[in-house]
Amino acid sequence: MAASLNAILTKSPVPSVVGLPPTIPEDVCQPNSFADDLLRYTPVATLILDAALQIRQVSDSYLRVSGANNRNHVVGHYAPNIFHQTVTFPAHASAREALQIAQDTGSVQQVQHLTNDNRAWTIRAVPVVRHGSLRYFQMEFTDTTEQRRQQLELEERLYTNECYRALVETVKDYAIFMLDPDGNVATWNAGAQAFKGYKPSEIIGRHFSNFYSEDDRRAGKPERELVDALRDGRCEDEGWRYRSDGSRFWANVVITTIYKDGAHLGFSKVTRDLTERRKSERKLISAYEEASKLKSEFLANMSHEIRTPMHGMLSALTLLLDTRLDENQLDLAHVIQESGEVLLQVINDILDYSKLASGSFSISQDIISVVDIIQSVFRAHLRCSKPGVALESYVDPNLPKAAEGDSLRYRQIIQNFLSNATKFTEEGYVRITAKVDKEDDEYYTILTEVVDTGIGIPAESTKTLFTPFTQFDNSATKRYKGTGLGLSICKSLAELMGGNIGYHANPEGRGSIFWFTAKLKKCKQAKIVEVLAGNMEALKSPSPISANPMQEIKVAAAGKRLLLTEDNFINRKVMLQMLSGLGFENIDVASDGKEAVAKASIEPTPYDLILMDVNMPVQDGVSATKELREKGLKVPIVAMTANALKGHAETYIAKGMSGYIAKPVDRNLLIKLLLKCLQRQDDG
Amino acid sequence: MSIPGAEDTIDPATFEQILEMDEDEVDREFSKSIVFDFFGQAESTFAKMDSSLDKKEKDYLKTLSELGHFLKGSSATLGLTKVKDSCEKIQHYGSLKDDAGTKDITEKQAQDKLLTIIAQAKEEFSEVEDVLRKFYKDA
Numbered sequence: 001m002a003a004s005l006n007a008i009l010t011k012s013p014v015p016s017v018v019g020l021p022p023t024i025p026e027d028v029c030q031p032n033s034f035a036d037d038l039l040r041y042t043p044v045a046t047l048i049l050d051a052a053l054q055i056r057q058v059s060d061s062y063l064r065v066s067g068a069n070n071r072n073h074v075v076g077h078y079a080p081n082i083f084h085q086t087v088t089f090p091a092h093a094s095a096r097e098a099l100q101i102a103q104d105t106g107s108v109q110q111v112q113h114l115t116n117d118n119r120a121w122t123i124r125a126v127p128v129v130r131h132g133s134l135r136y137f138q139m140e141f142t143d144t145t146e147q148r149r150q151q152l153e154l155e156e157r158l159y160t161n162e163c164y165r166a167l168v169e170t171v172k173d174y175a176i177f178m179l180d181p182d183g184n185v186a187t188w189n190a191g192a193q194a195f196k197g198y199k200p201s202e203i204i205g206r207h208f209s210n211f212y213s214e215d216d217r218r219a220g221k222p223e224r225e226l227v228d229a230l231r232d233g234r235c236e237d238e239g240w241r242y243r244s245d246g247s248r249f250w251a252n253v254v255i256t257t258i259y260k261d262g263a264h265l266g267f268s269k270v271t272r273d274l275t276e277r278r279k280s281e282r283k284l285i286s287a288y289e290e291a292s293k294l295k296s297e298f299l300a301n302m303s304h305e306i307r308t309p310m311h312g313m314l315s316a317l318t319l320l321l322d323t324r325l326d327e328n329q330l331d332l333a334h335v336i337q338e339s340g341e342v343l344l345q346v347i348n349d350i351l352d353y354s355k356l357a358s359g360s361f362s363i364s365q366d367i368i369s370v371v372d373i374i375q376s377v378f379r380a381h382l383r384c385s386k387p388g389v390a391l392e393s394y395v396d397p398n399l400p401k402a403a404e405g406d407s408l409r410y411r412q413i414i415q416n417f418l419s420n421a422t423k424f425t426e427e428g429y430v431r432i433t434a435k436v437d438k439e440d441d442e443y444y445t446i447l448t449e450v451v452d453t454g455i456g457i458p459a460e461s462t463k464t465l466f467t468p469f470t471q472f473d474n475s476a477t478k479r480y481k482g483t484g485l486g487l488s489i490c491k492s493l494a495e496l497m498g499g500n501i502g503y504h505a506n507p508e509g510r511g512s513i514f515w516f517t518a519k520l521k522k523c524k525q526a527k528i529v530e531v532l533a534g535n536m537e538a539l540k541s542p543s544p545i546s547a548n549p550m551q552e553i554k555v556a557a558a559g560k561r562l563l564l565t566e567d568n569f570i571n572r573k574v575m576l577q578m579l580s581g582l583g584f585e586n587i588d589v590a591s592d593g594k595e596a597v598a599k600a601s602i603e604p605t606p607y608d609l610i611l612m613d614v615n616m617p618v619q620d621g622v623s624a625t626k627e628l629r630e631k632g633l634k635v636p637i638v639a640m641t642a643n644a645l646k647g648h649a650e651t652y653i654a655k656g657m658s659g660y661i662a663k664p665v666d667r668n669l670l671i672k673l674l675l676k677c678l679q680r681q682d683d684g
Numbered sequence: 685m686s687i688p689g690a691e692d693t694i695d696p697a698t699f700e701q702i703l704e705m706d707e708d709e710v711d712r713e714f715s716k717s718i719v720f721d722f723f724g725q726a727e728s729t730f731a732k733m734d735s736s737l738d739k740k741e742k743d744y745l746k747t748l749s750e751l752g753h754f755l756k757g758s759s760a761t762l763g764l765t766k767v768k769d770s771c772e773k774i775q776h777y778g779s780l781k782d783d784a785g786t787k788d789i790t791e792k793q794a795q796d797k798l799l800t801i802i803a804q805a806k807e808e809f810s811e812v813e814d815v816l817r818k819f820y821k822d823a
Contacts, residue, residue, distance in 0.1 A: 304788075307787070307788075308788075308789065308790065308793070311782055311787055311789070315782070315783070567754070567757075568725075568754055568757045568758050568761075569721070569725075570718060570721050570722050570725055570757075570758035570761060570762075571757050571758055571761045573717075573718055573721065574702060574705070574718060574761050574762075577705045577714055578701075578705060581705060613757075615753050615757075617750070642753075642756055642757055642760050642772075663757060663760050663761065664695075664698045664701075664760045664761045664762075664763060665761070666697075666698075666701070667701055667704075
């Protein structure tokens with residue numbers, strides 16, 4: 001082929017003269033000829049060259065695109081010269097090359113030319129051969145900018161698709177696959193295979209619920225997830241997923257709904273294996289918990305170890321204060337004492353806090369009386385209240401006289417609230433109120449509030465009030481001492497009691513309201529206790545004082561039978577003597593609680609009143625009383641106790657005693673108490 | 685009526701209450717019997733305390749606490765304030781509490797404190813015993 005072409009080319013005239021004046025050959029310029037019309041008006045920019053590369057014909061469209069306004073500037077000219085003019089028509093540069101190659105090879109050439117302004121021209125050089133010799137060249141210029149753009153886009157799209165496919169298929173750390181709208185697996189990647197153990201042939205076409213546990217499937221979880229994904233566009237879940245071999249892994253799963261051109265194609269599902277991460281999370285959490293527990297235990301131990309010598313120090317100090325000190329020494333000793341007491345309080349707080357934090361704190365369930373607790377704390381504060389501050393207490397008369405709870409912890413919260421309130425209040429009032437917030441068959445929920453007109457709490461501090469170790473006055477010149485633990489301890493205590501704690505500003509403008517709730521269980525024998533507690537109320541209320549109680553008790557004693565329960569024979573002997581002196585002739589004795597229960601639980605009970613020592617061997621007085629009350633015994637039971645401990649007396653009454661008298665028994669008090677009890681018996 | 689020489693060891697009001705129970709103010713049969721019963725009880729209780737603290741058998745502290753409480757009851761009834769107070773301390777120490785019965789102490793501390801307080805209680809007892817024996821002209 002090349003040889004024959006060369007043969008042709010050698011025969012064709014070679015342009016030897018450059019820059020000759022254009023001559024217009026007659027045969028192509030014949031007006032109105034069909035060929036002339038065709039060439040002149042074709043929309044494809046066209047040049048016709050003769051074998052000598054002289055331009056013989058030109059289309060109007062060429063003149064337009066090349067910017068050569070005048071056809072006479074083109075026709076008859078030597079084409080390579082025209083093609084040098086690349087400024088007006090950059091595609092000329094490629095036309096030259098195409099022509100050259102077409103001339104050399106005798107075959108149709110098509111080249112693309114990209115201009116600097118990103119336009120694309122396709123240039124075709126068509127050699128026209130007749131009888132073995134080259135006669136003409138047809139040069140066409142087509143603006144293919146648009147086609148090229150589309151082409152590029154297509155290529156890019158193909159490339160991207162290909163990339164994505166490769167990406168999805170080869171990713172091993174994620175299971176990525178498609179579900180059809182019914183939830184059947186449609187595609188499967190390497191990650192999916194690696195995670196779940198299914199080969200594509202084993203899983204494609206099967207429902208994706210195969211990856212879920214039996215329980216999840218029964219609960220309809222897979223279906224629910226598809227519904228959620230349809231509704232929200234996507235659905236994320238963390239949980240156990242199962243492999244083909246039945247083993248499981250902790251997975252994060254994202255299901256996304258896929259639409260194409262508005263039609264629902266199905267869902268994409270991306271699953272990550274979080275087993276390792278979950279394991280390390282677990283490890284971290286347990287390490288943290290362990291550390292935190294150790295910290296709390298350490299704190300508790302430390303506090304305990306500090307507390308013991310502190311007590312020693314404070315006791316020694318008390319003794320020292322009793323010795324003869326001069327004024328200066330006395331002052332110093334008082335400073336030590338005061339600081340020591342503050343320090344002890346701090347340590348006690350930390351001990352409580354660390355016990356609470358380590359979870360080793362428990363709440364006891366005794367029978368308590370909220371009213372008594374509030375009144376006793378209130379009385380204690382009354383003694384040390386500031387002159388300009390009115391201390392008030394409002395207690396709902398509907399509060400239960402007895403319920404199950406922890407009086408010590410209840411008291412601790414009230415104590416904390418009240419001492420805070422009095423500490424921060426210089427004038428106005430501090431008021432404690434308590435009422436039944438809710439009541440059901442089993443529990444009372446008691447709301448206790450302490451309202452003051454003190455300095456109040458700045459709004460920005462209210463959030464951290466119950467956070468440990470924070471005090472809203474953190475300035476260097478702290479006016480108020482404390483650990484910042486009190487309220488956080490109260491919070492934990494309230495929560496342990498099944499309640500809540502909170503703060504809001506005093507709506508009257510100045511000061512604070514601290515409140516807490518506690519759930520107290522109703523007690524079984526509440527009825528009897530309440531009746532008896534009611535009796536006690538009657539006892540406390542002033543009644544006409546008789547002119548001669550001695551005479552009165554002798555009248556009341558006539559025909560009465562008592563049971564005296566007391567383990568110490570000396571006390572027994574004294575009590576017997578005292579009682580017989582009061583006119584009681586019929587007195588049985590029991591030396592412990594058990595004996596008392598045995599003697600008093602005969603039906604009907606032979607006694608009009610029982611005197612009950614509290615601390616006794618075998619069975620103590622409190623439990624004996626409880627037992628007797630449970631058996632339905634209603635006669636008054638009077639506790640005799642040498643326990644001067646605060647709060648104990650209230651407890652005895654709450655536990656079913658009708659009254660109490662301190663040891664050593666004062667005769668006049670005993671007369672009063674016996675009169676009240678016996679008179680009530682007679683009235684009843 | 686107070687006992688001469690024992691104003692700070694015997695609570696007059698309480699003791700007087702006992703004396704008032706006597707039918708005869710000369711022979712004071714009842715109160716005397718009570719007081720002498722108490723002497724016996726105190727001595728036997730102190731002996732039990734000593735042996736408990738010495739042997740340290742199982743629950744010896746609890747036993748000491750109970751003994752303290754026991755003697756506290758009768759001494760309180762007679763108004764023997766000092767003995768009563770010491771007995772109360774014995775009761776507290778025996779339950780591993782401090783003087784006031786509110787704060788915890790260690791077993792070692794309890795042992796030391798018990799040793800001291802029992803000795804003190806005995807001394808206080810013998811002091812008041814002397815006074816009372818004189819009062820009842822039994823010395």
